[in-house]
Amino acid sequence: MEFQIDSPEKLGLLIRASRKAMSLRQDDAAGSIGVSENFLGKVERGGETVQWGKLFLVMRELGLNLSVEVPDEFSSLTERHLQSLLDKSVRDKAAAPGEDA
Structure with missing residues (x-):
């Protein structure tokens, strides 16, 4: 529900x-x-x-999931921007010296 x-x-x-x-x-x-x-x-x-x-x-x-509904007219562009930001976050974490991955 x-x-x-x-x-x-x-x-x-x-x-x-x-x-x-x-x-x-x-x-x-x-x-x-x-x-x-x-x-x-x-x-x-x-x-x-x-x-x-x-x-x-x-x-x-507690087994609860959270989702956010993005207006249809922005969903494709939002998805591309999000993927780019996630990729950058992964790269930044991998490049950070002395931190556990």
Whole structure:
């Protein structure tokens, strides 16, 4: 099922509803995901200053996927630009000295 997300609050409520549908307590979910209960609570309240990486970790661990709909008239050009940016990101990471790939 697809839900329209237009705010951090709505995403947080969806995450909370999904966790509850899985019969997971907030503390148990946070522990199994590897984040603090405080962080998960902040996500579920739609906190606007959460860390992106941890937010996506929570979503992945709850089996939630996020997609963005691009208007049809821009989709082909957006796809080309995105691929170029992704390629550049991979090249930059490969060229960065002393960092793990």
